Amino acid sequence: RKEVEQDPGPFNVPEGATVAFNCTYSNSASQSFFWYRQDCRKEPKLLMSVYSSGNEDGRFTAQLNRASQYISLLIRDSKLSDSATYLCVVNIRGGGADGLTFGKGTHLIIQP
Amino acid sequence: DTAVSQTPKYLVTQMGNDKSIKCEQNLGHDTMYWYKQDSKKFLKIMFSYNNKELIINETVPNRFSPKSPDKAHLNLHINSLELGDSAVYFCASSSRGNEQFFGPGTRLTVL
Numbered sequence: 750r751k752e753v754e755q756d757p758g759p760f761n762v763p764e765g766a767t768v769a770f771n772c773t774y775s776n777s778a779s780q781s782f783f784w785y786r787q788d789c790r791k792e793p794k795l796l797m798s799v800y801s802s803g804n805e806d807g808r809f810t811a812q813l814n815r816a817s818q819y820i821s822l823l824i825r826d827s828k829l830s831d832s833a834t835y836l837c838v839v840n841i842r843g844g845g846a847d848g849l850t851f852g853k854g855t856h857l858i859i860q861p
Numbered sequence: 862d863t864a865v866s867q868t869p870k871y872l873v874t875q876m877g878n879d880k881s882i883k884c885e886q887n888l889g890h891d892t893m894y895w896y897k898q899d900s901k902k903f904l905k906i907m908f909s910y911n912n913k914e915l916i917i918n919e920t921v922p923n924r925f926s927p928k929s930p931d932k933a934h935l936n937l938h939i940n941s942l943e944l945g946d947s948a949v950y951f952c953a954s955s956s957r958g959n960e961q962f963f964g965p966g967t968r969l970t971v972l
Contacts, residue, residue: 792951793904799959848896
């Protein structure tokens with residue numbers, strides 16, 4: 750079973766729509782959770798951390814369900830510039846010097 | 862004033878050669894990493910160094926040898942390159958428990 754699983758898409762969404770991605774993780778001892786964004790031929794960049802209580806950053810809302818080992822990202826009022834690959838990321842080891850475990854990413858295309 | 866820099870950006874080489882990729886961060890972070898992103902875009906941790914000490918060494922062939930001369934640098938040396946080594950290699954750094962910042966990547970092509 751893969752450690753972090755996501756639907757690869759692509760998700761084709763009209764501009765202005767709301768879109769949601771999910772991901773599941775296999776290790777119940779996972780300690781921290783993130784969504785990263787990666788544009789074509791660029792490096793991954795942190796979009797937002799994901800907290801147990803849920804958190805929002807502008808048009809972006811992240812949720813964590815530890816019981817179901819499930820993470821979600823909601824994008825409201827989507828913009829053309831939101832087109833990218835969204836990577837669900839989990840820190841499994843805990844402690845310092847932790848490598849991150851990445852999902853394969855969900856490809857989002859916002860259409861005018 | 863790039864935060865995490867890597868050189869070279871592109872590397873094309875023949876099978877069997879030995880090559881190095883350099884990484885430097887000017888963020889004052891104490892932990893640095895190497896990741897590999899293959900043709901299927903799957904990003905996977907290879908190594909992690911904390912204060913010049915190896916912490917994580919995933920199941921990477923021993924042809925890959927990281928070297929950290931100081932906290933700001935983590936270089937990756939690859940011996941006897943194989944076709945399957947073709948990928949994008951990302952360096953990253955973080956301060957304990959915080960966001961990881963990635964370099965722009967080195968696109969390695971082995972012919």
